[in-house]
Amino acid sequence: MSAPGTRSIIWANGEDQFCLSKVGLILDLEAKCEAAIAVIFKRIANKDFYLNDLRETIRLGLIGGGMTPKEAIAAVNLHVDENPHGLAPSALVAYAVLEAVLVGVPDDPVGKAKPAADKTAGSSITTTDASAAPKSSASAPASAGRRASRKNALSGS
Helix, strand or coil, X not given: CCCCCCEEEEECCEEEEECCCCHHHHHHHHHHHCCCHHHHHHHHHCCCCCHHHHHXXXXXXXXXXXXXXXXXXXXXXXXXXXXXXXXXXXXXXXXXXXXXXXXXXXXXXXXXXXXXXXXXXXXXXXXXXXXXXXXXXXXXXXXXXXXXXXXXXXXXX
């Protein structure tokens, strides 16, 4: 079972668990970035971020997700600092990590018990454009089915 606020993200390093929902990690992030966590989130959302906003969010998120500090800094060096696609993919990852701790993830078990067999409670999977994972095919908007039903009802079909 994952800790609340844990998000599984497919990115340039493959699929990794990220979690910043531990107070010590949040305090470390704020110290490294010299800003409150909400300010860091806002800077990334507004594309006004500093490099450390991305690097430290990803590094600490990887550590919180279970990676060793040595593995985490190696992943950041390779996939953030030396990313041939620039910083945009890293901004997407950092945003998703911060969103998980500030807003939560859809499957977090807040106020409700999960069945014992559910091993993914508290986590979600996010794929960034930087991953090599195949994209899922787009499905028709949910409203299209309702429109067709309403049209059939109105026409007597």
